[in-house]
Amino acid sequence: MSQQPPAPAGTAGEFLHDFLLAAGRHTPDAPAVIESARPGLTTVTSYAQLGALADAYTDGLLTLGLETGARVILEADTTAHSLAMLLAASRAGLTFIPVSPKTPGQRLRSLIGTARPALHLQASDGERTDLPRALATARFGPGGLTVEHAPEQPRPRRRVPCVTDPAYIIFTSGTTGRPKGVVMSHRAVVAFYRGMLAYGIATPEDRIASTSPLQFDFSLLNIGLALGSGASVVPVPPDLVRWPRHLLRVLRETGATQVNGVPSIWRQPLRHEPGRLAALDRLRSILFCGEEFPLPELRRLQELLPKARVINCYGATESMACSFDDVPNPLPADAHRLSIGVAHPGAEMLLVDEHGEIVAEPGVPGEIHLRSPALFSGYWDDPQATRRTLVPDPLCPQSGQVVLRTGDLAVRGAGGEFYFRGRTDSQVQINGNRVELAEVERRLTQYPGVAAASAAALPQPEGGGLRLTAFVVLTAGRPAVDTADLGAFCARALPPYMVPQEIRLLDVLPTTPNGKVDRAALAQGARPAA
Numbered sequence: 149m150s151q152q153p154p155a156p157a158g159t160a161g162e163f164l165h166d167f168l169l170a171a172g173r174h175t176p177d178a179p180a181v182i183e184s185a186r187p188g189l190t191t192v193t194s195y196a197q198l199g200a201l202a203d204a205y206t207d208g209l210l211t212l213g214l215e216t217g218a219r220v221i222l223e224a225d226t227t228a229h230s231l232a233m234l235l236a237a238s239r240a241g242l243t244f245i246p247v248s249p250k251t252p253g254q255r256l257r258s259l260i261g262t263a264r265p266a267l268h269l270q271a272s273d274g275e276r277t278d279l280p281r282a283l284a285t286a287r288f289g290p291g292g293l294t295v296e297h298a299p300e301q302p303r304p305r306r307r308v309p310c311v312t313d314p315a316y317i318i319f320t321s322g323t324t325g326r327p328k329g330v331v332m333s334h335r336a337v338v339a340f341y342r343g344m345l346a347y348g349i350a351t352p353e354d355r356i357a358s359t360s361p362l363q364f365d366f367s368l369l370n371i372g373l374a375l376g377s378g379a380s381v382v383p384v385p386p387d388l389v390r391w392p393r394h395l396l397r398v399l400r401e402t403g404a405t406q407v408n409g410v411p412s413i414w415r416q417p418l419r420h421e422p423g424r425l426a427a428l429d430r431l432r433s434i435l436f437c438g439e440e441f442p443l444p445e446l447r448r449l450q451e452l453l454p455k456a457r458v459i460n461c462y463g464a465t466e467s468m469a470c471s472f473d474d475v476p477n478p479l480p481a482d483a484h485r486l487s488i489g490v491a492h493p494g495a496e497m498l499l500v501d502e503h504g505e506i507v508a509e510p511g512v513p514g515e516i517h518l519r520s521p522a523l524f525s526g527y528w529d530d531p532q533a534t535r536r537t538l539v540p541d542p543l544c545p546q547s548g549q550v551v552l553r554t555g556d557l558a559v560r561g562a563g564g565e566f567y568f569r570g571r572t573d574s575q576v577q578i579n580g581n582r583v584e585l586a587e588v589e590r591r592l593t594q595y596p597g598v599a600a601a602s603a604a605a606l607p608q609p610e611g612g613g614l615r616l617t618a619f620v621v622l623t624a625g626r627p628a629v630d631t632a633d634l635g636a637f638c639a640r641a642l643p644p645y646m647v648p649q650e651i652r653l654l655d656v657l658p659t660t661p662n663g664k665v666d667r668a669a670l671a672q673g674a675r676p677a678a
């Protein structure tokens with residue numbers, strides 16, 4: 149069998165597949181993946197079974213003769229088979245590009261044109277058909293790896309995989325213009341995983357529910373957290389995440405002990421199924437990331453799950469993530485912001501002001517710069533964007549070391565912990581005044597009855613200038629909020645130019661495929677509440 153032997157001790161670091169399978173070697177019969185395809189049917193894949201699947205897929209991929217470093221599109225949701233294929237791609241020296249089966253054909257074709265993959269892989273029941281004729285295609289599933297359209301046999305130019313090779317590329321739906329391919333090396337991903345495990349989030353008994361699509365690196369965090377801890381991954385099919393009853397059923401039937409996801413996954417369960425949520429007695433911890441958790445909803449979640457550990461995970465795809473902090477449970481009544489903590493062990497966050505000077509004193513805002521072994525290699529085929537993001541170490545530019553310029557603003561608290569203060573690009577200028585949209589949103593969520601809010605600077609209907617517009621979701625069962633009174637409430641704490649000129653009540657906030665509030669959709673003017 150031609151599988152890649154684990155990196156011998158003492159070589160330059162570890163590959164992704166070595167790290168993900170190491171813990172399970174001691175517990176071959178422990179559950180690695182626990183799936184709930186439909187009510188009452190739970191499928192368990194042990195570490196030994198996952199390893200055997202990965203072996204078989206590795207042989208299948210190696211038989212195709214793709215060269216080391218070739219890209220493969222992995223179009224799948226998170227399942228035991230897609231995890232085995234991810235491990236196999238890593239072992240075969242291939243770079244995988246995770247893509248959701250829901251990706252529109254147009255965007256997939258554009259991504260294929262940019263990344264020039266050697267192979268498209270999808271599950272045996274995958275529905276993708278209109279792929280470019282020149283692209284090799286194969287399917288994977290219980291019947292093994294089935295090649296539909298074989299790749300040409302390129303003359304292999306490389307022989308030795310290195311840990312600095314790209315393990316995966318994630319194409320982010322860049323807020324501006326064309327999607328950017330974030331290239332992450334084996335070395336960076338494993339360094340992040342080790343930093344995260346050092347924070348102490350999971351034990352081998354944990355069953356970690358992953359509610360993000362595989363194309364979102366939050367799912368890769370969950371996979372590394374679970375398999376790296378010898379625990380189990382509980383993938384929640386994306387179609388079920390949106391339906392509170394289905395989501396809670398899957399969590400109950402799989403015995404999930406930890407649920408990881410963006411804040412918006414909790415909005416509907418909190419609104420429609422608080423009783424069933426509170427009844428999840430196996431649930432011990434919740435980890436969220438990607439955006440701020442609206443505090444009214446977080447407090448409600450803590451009321452229903454008073455014993456749960458809640459972890460705020462901050463970071464960007466360009467370093468996978470970078471900090472973890474435990475949210476006090478219950479959150480003190482006078483707390484208006486959550487801390488994002490400090491960088492995970494082995495990394496360091498710095499604040500830099502607009503003059504490039506280091507900000508040391510508490511309470512003074514600066515842009516987070518991250519020093520870390522987990523930094524991405526660069527944006528695929530975009531050296532300019534890479535140079536703008538991986539910048540010379542502000543403390544020692546001569547050294548050649550680069551740090552990640554996050555585009556995030558933060559202040560330090562008295563204890564050295566960081567508080568997120570929005571993005572540099574969500575600073576909008578309204579009538580010449582600098583407005584931090586996150587600040588407006590925070591004030592709106594302090595009004596009794598508001599569950600969540602988002603602010604956007606929309607073009608004035610009659611043209612000329614921008615109009616600060618707020619979109620507000622109310623707590624279930626609350627009497628209608630008087631938007632004029634809500635506006636006055638904002639005026640009592642914010643400068644006039646930061647008071648929303650229009651407040652629209654919505655039933656839900658639109659979300660992106662990755663589950664974050666879809667600010668672009670709001671900017672197009674979401675439908676007002678019925």
Ligand SMILES: Nc1ncnc2c1ncn2[C@@H]1O[C@H](COS(=O)(=O)NC(=O)C[C@H](N)c2cccc(Br)c2)[C@@H](O)[C@H]1O
Pocket residue numbers: 320365366367368369370436437438439440441460461462463464465466468469470488554555556568570571
């Ligand atoms: N906890 C927070 N509070 C507030 N604002 C947050 C938080 N986490 C992010 N963000 C914002 O999201 C940006 C990044 O967006 S991203 O590149 O799409 N990546 C993400 O969101 C997800 C990110 N890779 C991530 C984070 C944690 C774990 C994993 Br695994 C992955 C950051 O730069 C921040 O602006």
